[in-house]
Amino acid sequence: MKNLSNKEMTSWLFLAPVLFIHLLVVAIPSLSSLALCFTDWNGFGKINFVGFENFLELFDDRVFKKAIIHNLIWTVLFLTVPIALALLAAFLLTGVKRFQMFYRFVFFFPYILASIVNCLIWKYLFHPIHGLAAFFKDIGWESLATSPLTTKETSLYAVAFVDGWHFWGFLVVIYITAMYQVDESLYEAADIEGASKWQTFRFVTFPSIRPMFLFSFLIIIIWSVPAFDYVYILTSGGPAYSSEVVANFMYFEAFRNMNVGYASAVGALMFVYVFTILGFFWTLRKLGWEI
Amino acid sequence: MRVISKSIFYGIITTSFLFSTVAVSKTQISWWNYSNEGSGLNAALTQYIQDGFNSSQSEIELEIIFKEGEYNEATRTALLAGVGPDIVSSSGATYVAKYVEGGFLKSLEGYAEKFGWSDKILPWAYNTGVFSDELYSLPKNYESMLYFYNKTLFEENGWSLPTNLAEYEALAAKIQEKGLYPFAYGSSGWQMTHEHLAGNYLNTVAGPDNVYKAMVGEKEWTDPEFVESLELLKKHMLAGYWSGSLENYYAVGWDDFSAQFQNREAAMLQIGSWGFEIATGLDGKSDDWGWAPLPILTEEGGEPNYQLSVGGTLSINAASKNPDAAAEVLNWILTNKDTIIELTKSRNFGEWLMPLYYEEADFAGDIEPKLRDYLVDFSERTGNGNYGYTTWTYYPPEAGTHIWKDMEVVWAGDISVEEFLVEQQKLWEKARKNNELLPIAAR
Numbered sequence: 001m002k003n004l005s006n007k008e009m010t011s012w013l014f015l016a017p018v019l020f021i022h023l024l025v026v027a028i029p030s031l032s033s034l035a036l037c038f039t040d041w042n043g044f045g046k047i048n049f050v051g052f053e054n055f056l057e058l059f060d061d062r063v064f065k066k067a068i069i070h071n072l073i074w075t076v077l078f079l080t081v082p083i084a085l086a087l088l089a090a091f092l093l094t095g096v097k098r099f100q101m102f103y104r105f106v107f108f109f110p111y112i113l114a115s116i117v118n119c120l121i122w123k124y125l126f127h128p129i130h131g132l133a134a135f136f137k138d139i140g141w142e143s144l145a146t147s148p149l150t151t152k153e154t155s156l157y158a159v160a161f162v163d164g165w166h167f168w169g170f171l172v173v174i175y176i177t178a179m180y181q182v183d184e185s186l187y188e189a190a191d192i193e194g195a196s197k198w199q200t201f202r203f204v205t206f207p208s209i210r211p212m213f214l215f216s217f218l219i220i221i222i223w224s225v226p227a228f229d230y231v232y233i234l235t236s237g238g239p240a241y242s243s244e245v246v247a248n249f250m251y252f253e254a255f256r257n258m259n260v261g262y263a264s265a266v267g268a269l270m271f272v273y274v275f276t277i278l279g280f281f282w283t284l285r286k287l288g289w290e291i
Numbered sequence: 292m293r294v295i296s297k298s299i300f301y302g303i304i305t306t307s308f309l310f311s312t313v314a315v316s317k318t319q320i321s322w323w324n325y326s327n328e329g330s331g332l333n334a335a336l337t338q339y340i341q342d343g344f345n346s347s348q349s350e351i352e353l354e355i356i357f358k359e360g361e362y363n364e365a366t367r368t369a370l371l372a373g374v375g376p377d378i379v380s381s382s383g384a385t386y387v388a389k390y391v392e393g394g395f396l397k398s399l400e401g402y403a404e405k406f407g408w409s410d411k412i413l414p415w416a417y418n419t420g421v422f423s424d425e426l427y428s429l430p431k432n433y434e435s436m437l438y439f440y441n442k443t444l445f446e447e448n449g450w451s452l453p454t455n456l457a458e459y460e461a462l463a464a465k466i467q468e469k470g471l472y473p474f475a476y477g478s479s480g481w482q483m484t485h486e487h488l489a490g491n492y493l494n495t496v497a498g499p500d501n502v503y504k505a506m507v508g509e510k511e512w513t514d515p516e517f518v519e520s521l522e523l524l525k526k527h528m529l530a531g532y533w534s535g536s537l538e539n540y541y542a543v544g545w546d547d548f549s550a551q552f553q554n555r556e557a558a559m560l561q562i563g564s565w566g567f568e569i570a571t572g573l574d575g576k577s578d579d580w581g582w583a584p585l586p587i588l589t590e591e592g593g594e595p596n597y598q599l600s601v602g603g604t605l606s607i608n609a610a611s612k613n614p615d616a617a618a619e620v621l622n623w624i625l626t627n628k629d630t631i632i633e634l635t636k637s638r639n640f641g642e643w644l645m646p647l648y649y650e651e652a653d654f655a656g657d658i659e660p661k662l663r664d665y666l667v668d669f670s671e672r673t674g675n676g677n678y679g680y681t682t683w684t685y686y687p688p689e690a691g692t693h694i695w696k697d698m699e700v701v702w703a704g705d706i707s708v709e710e711f712l713v714e715q716q717k718l719w720e721k722a723r724k725n726n727e728l729l730p731i732a733a734r
Contacts, residue, residue, distance in 0.1 A: 044393035128542050150541035152703050236482050239541050240703035256692045
């Protein structure tokens, strides 16, 4: 304490209320949850220590394994499709001079809508009797007259599509913001050199927004782990676990099967995974990467 | 004048104080209930139970507090923290079992004896609240699974209700030939709908005796009659009995299947007794409707049964400072059958139909006669031992969720019915080993 200057003390004092609240509502519950993963607690009764039994059972759980694979697919989907579309849209929008705020609003709009609203819209559109399927059936396109949400081969991709539809506008906005920070003279130089649109993007825009791009990459990897609301509302992980993800599995175990200890083990593994990813990016930063 | 005014002023103050003292001295009893303001539940409970009880006496003040969202979670958190309401309501026996295990509920055994509750509640329903020989919860509502059908449509086509498997399949084929769905139903928004169908087939194919034996460990769930039940369900599901196809069934929710039944897209509806709400939707239209117990789906058919189900329970918090007053509230409910009938009537008999001993005379003339017939028939049939078991009242948590969650895997063809039942058997054995079985009265 003696070594702290007055300025540092003041900083800590300002931080103290936030740290206290964080400790109370985040750190302590998180640590308790970590402790529970070594127990068989059902959320009500006695708590028995079971060592690593929950983890051993998890590694043998076919639904959990399926959920992990789905989360990996989910992550890959979100690291590719929304990012590619958002980069393209942001790059094209930076060249639009009129109504740009309008376009930004249009892209961002689904992001500010509540997930339940987005889901209901798409649930109706994907409805096999009343939705687009009925329209395709009427015009004779029988192969498209199905519901992607209730077909096990497509349900995961359909849910990811709906979630991606709401999410990509967020990426567009942060990429546009980053693109506006790029030094105009670099574009002028590229123009003088006769660079094509693609070359301008490849050698001027993209390197300049790389920190923002990597940031979006990082948050997508992290946010893909607790992906829950869209899955829960649209399919509840079905049909036949075809769209099951880890967070939905954890919720189900904790609140339906009343296996709180088991669900905590899932939470602990999610925690370890996120920290590993953060550690990886932190290491890259230490190695001098601009992240 | 000033003196008089002053006297009046002090008089008013003193009187107010005395009144407030009287009000404060009343024993306060709190009760948490889930909220459903849109459907009028909150207003009905306040009117019939809270105000009804409070105006019936002057010692106890009951307050019903309506909890938005998942009230079981709010209740669980409060109980774990050693607080919560005096009267604890829950969604069913699964929660009660866990609360009892955690020591959060007060035994009602003494009150049951004192007030004679076992004489007021139907025995099978009373027994669902008995854990380790002690009563811990009272049943708030009872339900069963039924058939609703479009009577006019049946008459127009010369169809009749099936009494065995052959007739059932023949009827479904005829309805499908007409371009209609045999049954309106779907699981969108309520995945647990699968367990209604699974329960129906287990109780009408394997039969309640076998289901009972499997539940108490005298048979295995992998036995052939259970395999046959779920194979038949799978066959009918894939044949599009419910909303035309498996894909449609997964996409159709309450509003959709209500409309299917009311708009002649489906000829029948296989649902719980809460389906009266949907069937009465036909009342303003030209079509008439009817109901029937589920037919026995074997070659020879047989006497239909009603599956027993308790939806919702009432208990007393072990941490309550006034358990005796809380028991008085519960006893008032059980002894005021007229109020309960008025309350459940205001809920279209879908809620708060307490499993009490009802007679035809209990129901006033303005009750829907079909509904009255069902209530009386239910009492008679179940009283004669023709009853089965719903999964959500009698299955332990993991086996109960497995039966609907993994049923989709069977229908998808990812696992066989046999493999599914092996898992089901394991979960029952696990529950038995961990003493997690729910109360099942001997047949």
